[in-house]
Amino acid sequence: QVQLVESGGGLVQPGGSLRLSCAVSGGMFSIAHMAWYRQAPGKQRESVATITRAGSTNYADSVKGRFTISRDNAKNTVWLQMNSLKPEDSAVYYCHANFIATDYWGQGTQVAVSA
Numbered sequence: 001q002v003q004l005v006e007s008g009g010g011l012v013q014p015g016g017s018l019r020l021s022c023a024v025s026g027g028m029f030s031i032a033h034m035a036w037y038r039q040a041p042g043k044q045r046e047s048v049a050t051i052t053r054a055g056s057t058n059y060a061d062s063v064k065g066r067f068t069i070s071r072d073n074a075k076n077t078v079w080l081q082m083n084s085l086k087p088e089d090s091a092v093y094y095c096h097a098n099f100i101a102t103d104y105w106g107q108g109t110q111v112a113v114s115a
Contacts, residue, residue: 002027002104004095009109012085016113020080022095022106029076032099036069036080038091038111045094049080063089085113 008020020036031053039045049069050058057069068081078095090113095106 002097004097004104004106006093006095006106006109009093009111011112011114013115014086014113016085017081017083018085018111020082020093020095020109020111022078022080024076024078024095024097027097027104028099029097030073032097034069034071034078035096035098036078037094037096038089039094039108040088040091043091048093051078082111085111087113089113 003025005023006020008018010018012018033052035050036048037045038048046060048060048063049067051069051071059067066082066084069078071078082089090111092108092110094108097104
């Protein structure tokens with residue numbers, strides 16, 4: 001059974017940094033297309049950053065230059081480094097995996113950016 005477990009969320013002041021982690025078990029992580037999504041209250045879930053199994057990355061315009069997605073296939077883990085955080089980055093962040101044409105989601109981790 002595939003499981004995605006996120007960690008690293010919390011409360012941070014504007015301009016601060018957080019690093020989210022997503023540990024994947026039960027699946028072939030090395031061939032998975034991984035992504036981070038977020039959902040703020042009253043808003044639709046949106047893609048924040050994606051990384052292919054080869055390591056190619058893509059970012060939402062709102063986070064370009066501030067967020068970095070990375071992965072380690074040996075550790076079955078994907079990270080999201082978030083710098084220069086803004087209040088509008090506050091949301092529940094979800095780890096997403098897609099392999100063998102199936103989507104998997106983590107339970108989410110809360111990020112709050114506030115003074």
